[in-house]
Amino acid sequence: xxxxxxxxxxxxVKIVYYGPGRCGKTTNLEYVNRKFRDQIQSExxxxxxxxxxxxxxxxxxxxxxxxxxxxxxxxxxxxxxxVKYNATRKLVLKGVDGVVFVxxxxxxxxxxxxxxxxxxxxxxxxxxxxxxxxxxxxxxNKVDLKDHGVPILPTAVLRKDLNSRLKVxxxxxxxxxxxxxxxxxxxxxxxxxxxIQKKLL
Amino acid sequence: xxxxxxxxxxxxxxxTILAGKLIKLGVDCVIIIDMAGNxxxxxxxxxxxxxxxxxxxxxxxxxxTVDAMxxxxxxxxxxxxxxxxxxSNIHFSKIDDELLLISxxxxxxxxxxxxxxxxxxxxxxxxxxxxxxx
Numbered sequence: 001x002x003x004x005x006x007x008x009x010x011x012x013v014k015i016v017y018y019g020p021g022r023c024g025k026t027t028n029l030e031y032v033n034r035k036f037r038d039q040i041q042s043e044x045x046x047x048x049x050x051x052x053x054x055x056x057x058x059x060x061x062x063x064x065x066x067x068x069x070x071x072x073x074x075x076x077x078x079x080x081x082x083v084k085y086n087a088t089r090k091l092v093l094k095g096v097d098g099v100v101f102v103x104x105x106x107x108x109x110x111x112x113x114x115x116x117x118x119x120x121x122x123x124x125x126x127x128x129x130x131x132x133x134x135x136x137x138x139x140x141n142k143v144d145l146k147d148h149g150v151p152i153l154p155t156a157v158l159r160k161d162l163n164s165r166l167k168v169x170x171x172x173x174x175x176x177x178x179x180x181x182x183x184x185x186x187x188x189x190x191x192x193x194x195x196i197q198k199k200l201l
Numbered sequence: 202x203x204x205x206x207x208x209x210x211x212x213x214x215x216x217t218i219l220a221g222k223l224i225k226l227g228v229d230c231v232i233i234i235d236m237a238g239n240x241x242x243x244x245x246x247x248x249x250x251x252x253x254x255x256x257x258x259x260x261x262x263x264x265x266t267v268d269a270m271x272x273x274x275x276x277x278x279x280x281x282x283x284x285x286x287x288x289s290n291i292h293f294s295k296i297d298d299e300l301l302l303i304s305x306x307x308x309x310x311x312x313x314x315x316x317x318x319x320x321x322x323x324x325x326x327x328x329x330x331x332x333x334x335x
Contacts, residue, residue: 003239007212012239042252045259056266059238059258075238075258091265095237 002097002196010071013196014095015188018120019102020112021053021081024141027175028102029060029076032185035178039063054080057092064189074189081116090123098135098192099124100184102175103162105142107151110161117162135191136168139184144174212242214329219244222322223304226315229289230305233296233326236261241300251305260303264293283312294319296326 003012017025026046033044040062047056057077064072079089101120103113121131140158153161155172163170169187173180207215219231219242230245232253238261243253264282271279282293292304292315302323306315 003235003237003241004207005212005240005242006207007209007242014237014239042255045255047259047262056262057258059255061254061258073254075254077238077258087269091262091269094261094265095235095239 004070004200008071009069010073011067011196012073012075013097013189013192014075014077015098015100015192016093016096017076017078017100017102018089018093018116019081019141020104020109020116021083023081023102023104023109023113023116024175025078025081025102026054026058028100028139028141028181028184029058029078031175031178031181032062032076033060035182036062053082054078055085056080056088067193072193076185086119086123089119090126093123093127096124096127096129096134097196098188099131099137100188101136101138101162102141103138103158105140105152105155105158105172106145107153110153110157113158114161132166135188135195136166137184137188137191138163138166138168138170139173139180140170141173141175143172144177144179207241211329211332215242215326216244218322218325218329222318222325223315226318227310228304228306228315232257232260232303234261234301234303235299236265236301238262249305256303260293260301264295264301281316292316292319294323296323296330300326300330302326 017028019025033040042061045059049055057079060076062074062076064074077092079092101117124131140155146152171180171184173184175181223231224244224246229249230251232243233241234257235241238258240253240257267279267282280295284291289305289307294302296302304319
């Protein structure tokens with residue numbers, strides 16, 4: 001749940017990047033951190049293993065400016081993607097306002113995407129949240145790999161696998177080159193802020 | 202649960218408690234966060250330059266981890282945590298199931314004295330907070 005401070009007029013919004021291991025959640029945040037450096041006052045926090053895999057989460061606070069006199073502070077988190085870390089993934093989801101599901105477009109990752117999305121559904125239920133109600137954006141990451149001869153799934157297939165029932169906004173993207181990273185972020189921020197406004201009215 | 206919004210009046214009351222009980226004692230910085238990593242309020246002595254937002258995210262994660270460890274050894278919770286450094290120390294104490302009080306202080310304050318004041322501050326904050334739920 002977002003936290004609203006009426007005294008200092010600050011709204012804190014928690015957005016979590018979720019997805020299977022090595023799908024590019026941290027890479028998304030790293031790109032945002034580089035690209036929007038001017039709006040970010042602090043360093044990105046990464047809790048990772050020696051092998052650069054996310055151990056707990058990455059955290060990037062981000063100032064979005066004002067809406068109706070309120071400062072909007074966006075807090076971006078990632079979860080650890082590896083299967084064994086579900087307990088930690090669940091902890092990071094506590095109090096979430098919006099989710100970006102990052103899917104890996106590589107052909108061989110097809111099943112892992114579906115499993116991860118199902119687990120997101122279950123993990124949200126544990127907090128009495130519904131994947132069908134929470135602001136959600138899906139990103140089909142790594143589309144640039146096609147140019148390097150790596151077999152990737154057509155977007156239509158990914159969409160059918162992951163978004164046929166949810167019907168949420170989705171983007172093809174390449175976190176490493178930055179393609180559609182900002183578009184994904186903008187979409188989830190606007191959906192989340194609108195959803196918070198609705199809750200308050 | 203009536204979380205999410207706290208009135209200006211309540212925040213002012215809480216800030217007064219923090220200033221009177223902890224900042225006055227010589228604590229560098231006090232933060233109240235919720236378990237999702239949001240900052241409810243932060244007060245400092247005017248000199249500390251901590252990045253409180255990153256701190257809140259890490260502290261919530263840290264406390265959640267310790268909570269999970271408590272369950273593994275059959276405890277309902279570990280309600281406080283203390284990290285000791287050479288120059289600065291951090292003390293975490295649970296206010297209730299959702300809120301956490303974090304004090305950062307230097308080597309000039311004794312832990313025992315701090316803990317006494319933290320307990321008193323928490324009692325007073327709970328009263329203000331409960332008024333929110335009624």
